[in-house]
Amino acid sequence: MMADIFSASFITGLIGATLRMSTPIILATLGEIITERAGVLNLGIEGIMLFGAASGFLATLATGNLWFGILMAALSGVLLALLMSFLAVNLGLSQHVAGLGITIFASGLAMFIYRKAVGSPVVPPTVHPFSPLAIPFLSDIPFIGESFFKQYFLTYITWALIPLVSIFLFRTRFGLRIRTMGQNPFAADTVGVNVNRTRTICLAIGGALFGVAGAFLTLAHQNMFLIDVVGGRGWIAIAMTIFGNWNPLMGSLGGLMFGFLDALQLRLQSVGIHLPIHVFLMIPYLMTIVALVGVSRKATVPAGLLKPYRREEKGG
Amino acid sequence: MVGLSIVRRQTLPPWAEILLPVAAIFATLIIGALPIVLAGGNLFKAYSSLVYGALGTRFNLLETLVKASPLILTGLAVSFAFRARFWNIGAEGQLFAGAIAATAVGVYGTALPSWLVIPACIVSGFIAGGLWAVLPAFLKTKLKVDDVVTTLLLNYVMIHVMGFLLYGPMQAAGSSWPRSEPIMDAAHYPILLPRSRLHLGLVIAIVMVLAIWFINARTVFGYRSKCVGVNINAAHFSGVNTDMTILKTALISGGLAGLAGVGEVCAIHYHLLMDISPGYGYTGIVIAMLGNLHPVGVALSAFFFSCISIGSQTMSRMAGIPVYIEGVI
Numbered sequence: 125m126m127a128d129i130f131s132a133s134f135i136t137g138l139i140g141a142t143l144r145m146s147t148p149i150i151l152a153t154l155g156e157i158i159t160e161r162a163g164v165l166n167l168g169i170e171g172i173m174l175f176g177a178a179s180g181f182l183a184t185l186a187t188g189n190l191w192f193g194i195l196m197a198a199l200s201g202v203l204l205a206l207l208m209s210f211l212a213v214n215l216g217l218s219q220h221v222a223g224l225g226i227t228i229f230a231s232g233l234a235m236f237i238y239r240k241a242v243g244s245p246v247v248p249p250t251v252h253p254f255s256p257l258a259i260p261f262l263s264d265i266p267f268i269g270e271s272f273f274k275q276y277f278l279t280y281i282t283w284a285l286i287p288l289v290s291i292f293l294f295r296t297r298f299g300l301r302i303r304t305m306g307q308n309p310f311a312a313d314t315v316g317v318n319v320n321r322t323r324t325i326c327l328a329i330g331g332a333l334f335g336v337a338g339a340f341l342t343l344a345h346q347n348m349f350l351i352d353v354v355g356g357r358g359w360i361a362i363a364m365t366i367f368g369n370w371n372p373l374m375g376s377l378g379g380l381m382f383g384f385l386d387a388l389q390l391r392l393q394s395v396g397i398h399l400p401i402h403v404f405l406m407i408p409y410l411m412t413i414v415a416l417v418g419v420s421r422k423a424t425v426p427a428g429l430l431k432p433y434r435r436e437e438k439g440g
Numbered sequence: 441m442v443g444l445s446i447v448r449r450q451t452l453p454p455w456a457e458i459l460l461p462v463a464a465i466f467a468t469l470i471i472g473a474l475p476i477v478l479a480g481g482n483l484f485k486a487y488s489s490l491v492y493g494a495l496g497t498r499f500n501l502l503e504t505l506v507k508a509s510p511l512i513l514t515g516l517a518v519s520f521a522f523r524a525r526f527w528n529i530g531a532e533g534q535l536f537a538g539a540i541a542a543t544a545v546g547v548y549g550t551a552l553p554s555w556l557v558i559p560a561c562i563v564s565g566f567i568a569g570g571l572w573a574v575l576p577a578f579l580k581t582k583l584k585v586d587d588v589v590t591t592l593l594l595n596y597v598m599i600h601v602m603g604f605l606l607y608g609p610m611q612a613a614g615s616s617w618p619r620s621e622p623i624m625d626a627a628h629y630p631i632l633l634p635r636s637r638l639h640l641g642l643v644i645a646i647v648m649v650l651a652i653w654f655i656n657a658r659t660v661f662g663y664r665s666k667c668v669g670v671n672i673n674a675a676h677f678s679g680v681n682t683d684m685t686i687l688k689t690a691l692i693s694g695g696l697a698g699l700a701g702v703g704e705v706c707a708i709h710y711h712l713l714m715d716i717s718p719g720y721g722y723t724g725i726v727i728a729m730l731g732n733l734h735p736v737g738v739a740l741s742a743f744f745f746s747c748i749s750i751g752s753q754t755m756s757r758m759a760g761i762p763v764y765i766e767g768v769i
Contacts, residue, residue, distance in 0.1 A: 167588065220527055220588065224725055359592040366586055402604035409596045413585075420585040 132267060138384075138391050139271035144345065146376075146383025147279045148173070148337040152361035153368070153375040154282075154289045155333030160365055161293060162326035163306040163428035164212055167223025170358030171230030172204045172331055173338035178234035180339025181349040182241050184251045193251075194278075194339050201335020202328045204230050209324040216432030227358075238349055253347040254278065276344045278336070289372040302326055306426035309433040319433045334358070356409070363412045367419055370426060378415065382408050494751030502636040506708075508746035509641035510535070510700035510717070514724025515731060515738040516645075516652055517696035521573070523656070523733050524689040525669040526580070528573055530591030531697040532721025533598035537572040538565035538698025540602060542705045543610070543712040546623025554626035561627055561702055562644070569698015570691040572598065577690030581683040595721070606714060620712040629707035641703035646739070648696060653735040655692075665689045697721060 152169060159166045166172075176197035184193030204226060211222040242249050256274045263273035293299040301322060305312040309319045337357070342349050360382055368375025389404035494504050514531045521528035528534075541564040545557065552560055576590035605611075606618035613621070629640035655662040664685045667675040676682045704716050727745055731737030 221729055224529065225729070228722060228726055356593070356596045359589060359596075363586075363589045363593065366589065400604050400608055402600040402607065405603070406597050406600040409593045409600075413579075413590055413593055413597075416585045416589065417579060417583050420583055 134391065134395065136267050136270040138387055140274065141387035141391065142380065142384040143272070143275055143279055144383070145386040146380045147276070147282050148340045148345070148357055149360055149364060149379035149382050150282050150286065150376045151278075151333050151337035151340065152358060153364040153379050154285055154372055155330035155337070156361050156365045157368070157370055157372055157375055158289065158293070158302070158326050158333075159330035160429055161306045161370055161426060162302045162323045163309060163426060163431065163433075164209075164323055164327055165219045165223060165362075165430055166205070166208055166226075166327060166330060166334075167220060167362070168204060168208045168226030168230065169223075169330075169334050169361060170354060170356070171227030171234070172201050172334040173341075173354045173358045175204060175230040175234040176201050176335030176338030177342045177353050178238045178338075178349055180335070181251065181342040182237065184343055185241075185249060188251075190251075190254055190343055193343050194336055197335040197339035198332040199335070201331035201333070201338075203331075205327040205331025205334075206324065208331070209327045212432065213320050213323045213327070216434065219430050219432075235351060248348045248350070250347045251343065254344040276340075278340050278344060286372055286376045293372065303426075306428045309428050309431070313433070323433075337361075360408075360412055363416055367412075367415050369419065369424060381415070382412060385411055490748065490751035492751070494747035499636075500750060502633065502638045504743070504746045504750045505642055506637050506639070507750055508743050509639075509645045509703055510720045511723060511727055511742035511745055512645040512739050513648060513696050513700035513703070514720045515727030515742045516648055516724075516735060517569075517693045517700075518724045519728035519731060519733040519735070519738050520652055520656075520665075520696065521689060521693035522728055523669050524665045524686060525672070526577060526686050526689055526693070527588045528576075528591050528690065528693050529588055529725065530573060530576065530594050530694075530721070531700075531724045532717060532719065533591075533595035534569035534572045534694040534697035535701040535704075535717050535721050536598045536602050537694075538569035538701030539705045539712055539716050540605065540610075540701075541565045541568035541698070542627070542702040543620050543623060546627035546706065547610075547621045547711075549627075550624065552626075557624065557626040558629065558640075558706070561706055562699065565698045565702035566695035567698070569701065570693075570695035573690040573694025573697070574687055577687050581686050602712075602714065606712065610712065612711070618714050622711045623705065627706050628710065629703065637708070639703070639707035641707050644699060644703065648699070649735045649739045652692075652696075656735065661685070661688065697724070 152173060156166060156169060179200040180193040180197030182193075183196035184190050187193075208222060208226050211217045211225070212219045254276050257277050257280070259273040263269040265273070291299075293303065301312060301317045304315075305317060305319055305322055312322075313319050338354060341353050341357075346353065361379070364375045364378035364382065367378040385408040389407060393401060393404065493500055495501050514535060517531045517534065518528060542561040545552075545561045545564050549557060549560060572594065573591070576585075576587050576594060579585040579590050580587040603618065606620060610620045612619055632638045632640070632642070656666070664675065664680045665688075667678075667680060668682050668685050668689075672682055675685075700720055701716065704720075705712055709716060723745060727741045728738055730741035730744070731739070
């Protein structure tokens with residue numbers, strides 16, 4: 125049994141699965157980091173991911189086109205994020221309450237449109253999901269090729285997005301504006317940034333990423349829509365945002381860690397290590413809490429987070 | 441010259457505080473109408489059958505009250521925590537913790553005298569739920585870990601704890617299903633009215649509404665808890681032990697959610713099973729918000745949600761609308 129664990133195929137399989145499983149977490153974490161850097165906590169993330177999972181799946185089921193599904197998931201994510209923006213940015217409601225409301229609303233709506241579209245068949249409908257894309261030559265490298273270069277196209281995109289989001293936030297004018305606004309919306313307003321509009325744009329970008337992250341689960345990771353398909357991954361992304369100290373690189377590292385634990389528990393089961401399955405399933409969530417305990421005391425929360433912006437209330 | 445300046449009113453007048461939730465309910469019904477119309481249903485028929493389904497017959501009305509009991513408790517749990525700005529999103533997990541504890545007493549507490557079984561179930565369920573909420577409160581106060589995230593993640597941990605127990609040590613002998621042995625008869629909540637499922641849980645829920653109202657309005661602790669929510673720094677500098685206040689608030693909040701779990705085990709299912717709660721803990725958040733975090737408001741909004749939940753079963757049948765509309769509303 126130990127020999128099974130240390131075999132090359134187990135390890136390449138584990139690394140490959142880690143990258144796959146971390147894809148939706150990293151996508152959602154990147155979205156949440158952009159959103160929170162602008163000063164808005166979007167607790168609608170879990171519901172938006174579930175709605176993206178449903179709308180992406182249904183769009184693909186109807187048209188047979190996987191990329192159309194991804195597009196619809198992104199669009200529906202944007203729409204729900206705009207609703208969040210209306211509630212939390214324009215009306216200035218409590219971000220906690222508005223976000224949770226969006227999650228509950230979007231989850232209900234996801235279930236509703238799914239049932240409306242497919243009814244209640246005994247066997248849930250499936251789509252032909254994305255297949256892994258082997259990169260020529262690179263995928264032929266022993267071990268490494270198998271693990272790193274036979275992934276889904278969305279996984280490659282996700283990995284490309286990590287440095288892109290970093291550069292966007294830390295090396296562009298727009299990124300500087302976002303960060304200023306997250307720290308001190310009054311300062312940002314003084315130098316001519318339209319705070320509420322910029323927050324809305326950030327929420328929309330985040331919403332698109334949440335939607336795609338959800339659709340990854342139904343169009344690549346699995347090939348059907350189940351009610352618990354997201355299974356708390358949105359909340360994990362919120363945790364990873366804090367864990368990564370609102371930094372895309374660190375947050376993605378956290379996502380990778382969660383993906384690893386998720387992949388490990390699946391793999392250990394498949395080689396027949398008989399610990400009770402539920403103890404395994406608990407591990408990623410427990411480790412996330414432990415990781416948060418480790419970093420939270422020195423976390424530097426964006427100072428403007430949770431604060432709605434009203435020009436006339438100087439000093440907030 | 442007296443310098444007058446006009447400032448915006450910071451607080452809402454009392455009539456607005458009552459009117460806003462009512463407006464929210466109307467908005468909900470209007471938004472709820474959209475999918476009904478899109479789904480090709482008859483709006484008037486849909487809503488009239490909703491009201492009939494929830495309140496129209498003795499049976500339906502009693503079922504609505506049965507459903508309201510856990511919702512009142514989880515709504516209270518969330519509202520009491522939110523009032524102190526302890527963002528307890530973990531009522532679902534705390535409900536499970538209470539259900540597990542009550543089952544443990546109800547199945548294995550055979551040595552107890554029978555009059556003591558129900559109180560033991562209630563107390564152990566309250567403590568189990570409370571402790572499951574104290575854990576994230578402790579992480580918040582001592583280690584500054586975000587409470588939204590920890591309470592949420594602990595829901596998933598508790599689901600798997602329950603899965604572990606029900607596929608392992610607590611699984612009923614000879615059963616391949618994830619369910620516990622049935623609890624003993626002495627642990628069954630008494631039924632309040634003959635020919636119904638209306639049980640002690642509703643009384644407990646109403647007593648808790650009054651108790652929380654009393655704590656909020658009449659005790660020093662309730663006042664401190666509110667101060668912590670309004671301005672934690674001010675509370676701290678005026679000598680309130682804010683950490684202890686948050687921990688106590690969490691204990692009560694989790695305990696209330698735990699009681700909802702006790703009720704589901706001791707009065708509805710009579711054993712523990714995986715789907716003991718169709719999301720009562722999460723619905724509790726909406727109920728608490730709609731009830732304006734006030735205990736009486738929570739009781740009313742729990743009743744409203746219960747009406748929709750029970751009513752929509754009939755509504756779906758009569759107007760041909762999927763039951764998931766309830767979730768949307």
